[in-house]
Amino acid sequence: MRKRGGRKSASPRFCLRTTFFPRAPPLEFKFSLLSGINLLTAIFMVVLGMVAWRLSRGRGLALWMFAMGEWSLLECFQLGAVGIPAKVFWSVIEYLGTLYGAVFYLLFALEFTGLERFVTRRNILLLCIVPTLTLLLAATNHWHHLIWADFTAIDNNRIIYHRGIAWVLGVLSYTYLLIGIATAFLGWSIFRYPMEYKMQSILLIIGVLCPWSANFLYLTNLSPLPGWDATPVAFSVTGALFFYNLFKYQFYDIRPVARDMLVEKMPSGILVLDSQNRIVDYNSAALCFNSIAGENCLGNTIDTFFPNWDNMLQGNAASDNRLEITQNQHHLELNISALHDPNGHLVGRLLIIRDITERKQIELERERLLTELQQAQTEVQTLCGLLPICSHCKKIRDDSGEWTRMEAYIQSRSDAVFTHTFCPECLEKHYPGFAPKMPQNPPQQ
CATH class of the missing domain: 1.20.1070 (Rhopdopsin 7-helix transmembrane proteins)
Structure with missing residues (x-):
């Protein structure tokens, strides 16, 4: 020193x-x-x-x-x-x-x-x-x-x-x-x-x-x-x-x-994108939809982890929208909110992603049950029940008590299509002069 x-x-x-x-x-x-x-x-x-x-x-x-x-x-x-x-x-x-x-x-x-x-x-x-x-x-x-x-x-x-x-x-x-x-x-x-x-x-x-x-x-x-x-x-x-x-x-x-309570604990995935569709923020739930590694997420474009999403977002650039898409056999509901600066310029987007796979499965199961029920009701109406038929005019009384022509009653309860012609006996009896001219077996419809 x-x-x-x-x-x-x-x-x-x-x-x-x-x-x-x-x-x-x-x-x-x-x-x-x-x-x-x-x-x-x-x-x-x-x-x-x-x-x-x-x-x-x-x-x-x-x-x-x-x-x-x-x-x-x-x-x-x-x-x-x-x-x-x-x-x-x-x-x-x-x-x-x-x-x-x-x-x-x-x-x-x-x-x-x-x-x-x-x-x-x-x-x-x-x-x-x-x-x-x-x-x-x-x-x-x-x-x-x-x-x-x-x-x-x-x-x-x-x-x-x-x-x-x-x-x-x-x-x-x-x-x-x-x-x-x-x-x-x-x-x-x-x-x-x-x-x-x-x-x-x-x-x-x-x-x-x-x-x-x-x-x-x-x-x-x-x-x-x-x-x-x-x-x-x-x-x-x-x-x-x-x-x-x-x-x-x-x-x-x-x-x-606030961030932990309102963002990290949300079951819905949240992605915040900039104007170039690059990921600038996310929560833990968003990483589960495509096995994203958090440390590799920030700064990359959305298309890196969700193919074709970039084109989809470009089509909904400046407006809020709600879409349903399929990703890795999961049905997702995507809510897109545009983010603007005080001058009204688009600066990014907020994406809220919900997994609606279970809801979709319930809806499909409900539609299947409704279809089966309708088919069962049709079969019951067609095959079962006593049909009151008038002995003279041959009309049928339906469930409401109205008398309906037999053709109309059967046609309303089946896929049958009716045509009208004369049997040989009736033709000979009522129109003897026309009997040779009429075909005996009309074409099927």
């Missing part, structure tokens, strides 16, 4: 004791305005974390706030500590909040955007591998100087850290990667959620950009106060915006609960 002005750096033996903490360096503290600002920020972030822990169902936000509070508090100690060894001592502990805070921020973004299924113990452990290794490297920096290559003391009890390759990979690259991914998820929610949730997401992104902009100025030595990392203090802006969201919109508590 070196100080400006040619002073010798501290001995490696002193750094070893500082790193593993068998005996902490002298805790001489020089309070300053910057230390006070960081202390107030730490208190504010811890209070916000406690409120978030109590009000929100997920824990990502609360853990993130606690990590930022730890970062601010240890930055307060680092600023007030006198001497490079003491400052390095507090910087190592400060890395707990710095490194794991990015992980907690990503967990919060996943929970807020409805991707809680990715917040698993396995994924959390994987995300913590790099921060843990980086923290160990910081604690043993005196052996390899991979995190901090050197330190330079400047005025007003501040130092400049000369960082090594492990810091670039483990701190700068990894934490900014997680922050970028999490911010992208929040940005995605701006286009995914209704207007009230869009405002929440915009405020969240503004709150996140403030501290990381301050951190960028610190890392590039563009800060007006060299050696002072204003990132924790900038989190006070983040905290204020988050408090506003918590009490104005009650965000992060209502959204996941």
Whole structure:
């Protein structure tokens, strides 16, 4: 280590004791305005974390706030500590909040955007591998100087850290990667959620950009106060915006609960498509209709999983409709609702899918029973019953008591078709002059 002005750096033996903490360096503290600002920020972030822990169902936000509070508090100690060894001592502990805070921020973004299924113990452990290794490297920096290559003391009890390759990979690259991914998820929610949730997401992104902009100025030595990392203090802006969201919109508590209760628990499948018929949201029931893998669903067109649906939707582009289709031997009822922006432009579609296979089977069974019943009634009327016939005119009395000609009665109860002619005896008896001219066997009809 070196100080400006040619002073010798501290001995490696002193750094070893500082790193593993068998005996902490002298805790001489020089309070300053910057230390006070960081202390107030730490208190504010811890209070916000406690409120978030109590009000929100997920824990990502609360853990993130606690990590930022730890970062601010240890930055307060680092600023007030006198001497490079003491400052390095507090910087190592400060890395707990710095490194794991990015992980907690990503967990919060996943929970807020409805991707809680990715917040698993396995994924959390994987995300913590790099921060843990980086923290160990910081604690043993005196052996390899991979995190901090050197330190330079400047005025007003501040130092400049000369960082090594492990810091670039483990701190700068990894934490900014997680922050970028999490911010992208929040940005995605701006286009995914209704207007009230869009405002929440915009405020969240503004709150996140403030501290990381301050951190960028610190890392590039563009800060007006060299050696002072204003990132924790900038989190006070983040905290204020988050408090506003918590009490104005009650965000992060209502959204996941409402989605689980109203969408995930619905027996009907729900698919939300954009204007290009790409899947942008779905519930668990929708995955059952065609064995869709959820992780491969988002971003793909509807035709990927439901062939010919794209053409069907194009034919019902801008209107609401109700269709019945057959998919994999299942009868489905498809309700299509067009989604429009405030200007009336089509931005997507909402598809509600219901499996009506059982209802269709019941309808087919009912039609079959009705057909059999009608056939049975016809057979009963045709084959059974005593027929009162007039001995003189040969009319038949029907069920209502009316006397009907025999031909009409039989024809109404069968498929028989009648023709009229003369038998040979009647022809000879009544029309003797025509007997040779009339055919004896008229053509069948």
